[in-house]
Amino acid sequence: MLEVFMLTTGWLFWAIVGVIILIDVLALTTEDDTLGAWAIFLTVGGLILSASFTDAFVGVKLTWLALGVVTYCILGVFWSFKKWVDFVKEQKRSYPDLKMPLAANNKTRIVRSMALWPLQFIWWVLTWPRHFFVWAYNRLSTVYDRITKHIWEQA
Numbered sequence: 001m002l003e004v005f006m007l008t009t010g011w012l013f014w015a016i017v018g019v020i021i022l023i024d025v026l027a028l029t030t031e032d033d034t035l036g037a038w039a040i041f042l043t044v045g046g047l048i049l050s051a052s053f054t055d056a057f058v059g060v061k062l063t064w065l066a067l068g069v070v071t072y073c074i075l076g077v078f079w080s081f082k083k084w085v086d087f088v089k090e091q092k093r094s095y096p097d098l099k100m101p102l103a104a105n106n107k108t109r110i111v112r113s114m115a116l117w118p119l120q121f122i123w124w125v126l127t128w129p130r131h132f133f134v135w136a137y138n139r140l141s142t143v144y145d146r147i148t149k150h151i152w153e154q155a
Contacts, residue, residue, distance in 0.1 A: 024119050027112075076114035079121060083113040 020042045027035035087109065091101050103110060113120060124131075 024116075025123070027116070073114070076117040079117035080110050080113040083120065084110060 023035060023038055023042060027038070084103070084106075087106070088101060091098065
């Protein structure tokens with residue numbers, strides 16, 4: 001079934017999907033505002049132009065569609081709180097001498113977190129093991145230093 005679908009839709013469609021995913025991933029990893037805007041534009045534009053997206057709304061009641069949009073927005077707001085807390089903690093850890101970041105100076109970052117939360121959430125899930133090991137290292141680094149000191153002083 002998948003082979004028939006890929007053959008009938010053509011390689012150009014899949015090449016465009018691949019480019020959009022690449023731009024989305026780059027926007028999420030670099031947190032570049034321009035790439036973020038392009039990611040939103042290309043993702044939404046690609047969904048609107050695809051026949052399967054527009055066909056998906058045939059027979060859908062407006063109340064369910066509105067409920068889905070409201071749920072998407074609410075989840076986006078909650079996700080933006082998580083991303084903001086992570087950003088502020090990272091700023092405090094990396095740059096302790098700087099003044100605290102204000103939301104007014106990071107509007108693009110916050111709005112991007114609200115709009116692209118599904119992609120950011122998927123990226124977070126895929127990179128979670130790395131975050132866990134960084135957290136574990138930060139907690140255990142003094143233990144490694146004590147082991148090194150103990151071995152170094154024995155020689």
